[in-house]
Amino acid sequence: MMNVFIQEFPKQLKIALEIGEQATLSKHNQPIHNIVVVGMGGSGIGGDFVGEFVKDTCSVPFLSCKGYTLPAYVGKNTLVIASSFSGNTEETLIAFEQALERGSKIVCISSGGKMIEEAKRLNLDCIKIPAVKQPPRTCLGYSLVQQLFILNYFGFTDKQCILDLKKSIALLEEHQAQIQVKASQFARKMEGKFPVIYATDRMGAVAIRLRQQLNENSKLLASHHVFPEMNHNELVGWREQPGSYVAVVFRSADDLQRNDKRIEISRGIISKVADEFLEIDCLGGSLIEQAMYAVHLGDWISWELAEARKMDAIEVDVIDLLKRELAAAALG
Numbered sequence: 001m002m003n004v005f006i007q008e009f010p011k012q013l014k015i016a017l018e019i020g021e022q023a024t025l026s027k028h029n030q031p032i033h034n035i036v037v038v039g040m041g042g043s044g045i046g047g048d049f050v051g052e053f054v055k056d057t058c059s060v061p062f063l064s065c066k067g068y069t070l071p072a073y074v075g076k077n078t079l080v081i082a083s084s085f086s087g088n089t090e091e092t093l094i095a096f097e098q099a100l101e102r103g104s105k106i107v108c109i110s111s112g113g114k115m116i117e118e119a120k121r122l123n124l125d126c127i128k129i130p131a132v133k134q135p136p137r138t139c140l141g142y143s144l145v146q147q148l149f150i151l152n153y154f155g156f157t158d159k160q161c162i163l164d165l166k167k168s169i170a171l172l173e174e175h176q177a178q179i180q181v182k183a184s185q186f187a188r189k190m191e192g193k194f195p196v197i198y199a200t201d202r203m204g205a206v207a208i209r210l211r212q213q214l215n216e217n218s219k220l221l222a223s224h225h226v227f228p229e230m231n232h233n234e235l236v237g238w239r240e241q242p243g244s245y246v247a248v249v250f251r252s253a254d255d256l257q258r259n260d261k262r263i264e265i266s267r268g269i270i271s272k273v274a275d276e277f278l279e280i281d282c283l284g285g286s287l288i289e290q291a292m293y294a295v296h297l298g299d300w301i302s303w304e305l306a307e308a309r310k311m312d313a314i315e316v317d318v319i320d321l322l323k324r325e326l327a328a329a330a331l332g
Contacts, residue, residue, distance in 0.1 A: 007176075009172065010169045013169050013292070016145035017162070019142070023150075025125045032078070033077040036064075038081070042138070042212075043143055045212065046083060049140075050148060051205075057158060066091070067091055079107070082106060084109075086112070087111060107125040112131050129146065167288075168288055172293065183297055183303075186301050190276070191308050194244065194245050194246070196246070197222060200226060201229065203226075205291065210222075213299055216302075227263060227266075238269055249267075252282050
């Protein structure tokens with residue numbers, strides 16, 4: 001079933017664009033000095049992507065917040081985007097309540113649950129996404145696209161982001177079969193090894209996404225880091241030690257030349273220890289296109305590894321257990 005959800009990612013982006021184009025928002029009665037996206041897991045990673053997408057256009061600080069508490073600076077001059085697919089995410093709801101208490105401008109993105117109920121009760125801006133029966137991690141397109149529309153509405157990014165999203169859909173549809181073939185090839189080289197995932201700092205969300213998909217879909221531990229920061233710490237850790245490792249590096253034609261050189265030098269060091277050093281070339285003429293290509297390819301890799309390991313890519317029993325234990329503790 002997970003393969004069906006992955007296959008339909010381009011279609012999801014199309015639906016998300018239609019939702020965003022029809023969304024109705026209201027202005028804030030205060031100037032906005034900063035933006036905070038609150039969300040967890042599959043609902044929260046959209047903020048990581050958007051933060052990278054608008055880095056060159058957003059005129060105020062942007063933070064993707066994953067936890068119970070908001071930074072002290074969040075107040076009346078803050079735009080808070082609360083993203084929860086279910087509408088019942090514990091951490092997000094608590095952060096949402098803090099934003100209410102501080103008088104922030106709040107826009108909710110959700111399919112239902114307590115968040116939609118509160119948004120309606122308080123007459124808050126809310127973009128409702130489809131209440132589909134699938135894991136939140138398969139619904140990245142819905143939250144990511146709505147965040148870009150919200151930022152565009154408030155003047156913190158331009159329409160080029162939307163145009164690039166539309167181009168990314170065409171890119172994924174054109175290369176769908178090729179992407180699946182590549183994913184199978186990469187998965188075979190990664191099987192049985194500990195994945196260490198890298199990207200440059202402009203595509204850090206891509207590395208996070210693959211790690212999380214390997215965690216949930218493939219039931220694998222993995223790590224991620226970014227260039228150039230990893231050259232100042234993690235690179236030292238690449239020396240002979242027990243274990244079998246595979247380095248996976250996302251590459252872009254738009255990478256800075258200095259980062260290209262750093263990756264080249266690092267390859268020589270890492271290859272002495274890692275069993276494989278895999279480079280993924282991200283197709284596309286813009287950062288958004290390249291990121292969506294990388295997401296789609298990475299999702300297919302995680303599914304291929306789940307199949308190879310005979311794992312149910314949907315199942316997340318330990319997370320369900322955690323939620324039950326937390327709920328029981330709250331009632332006690």
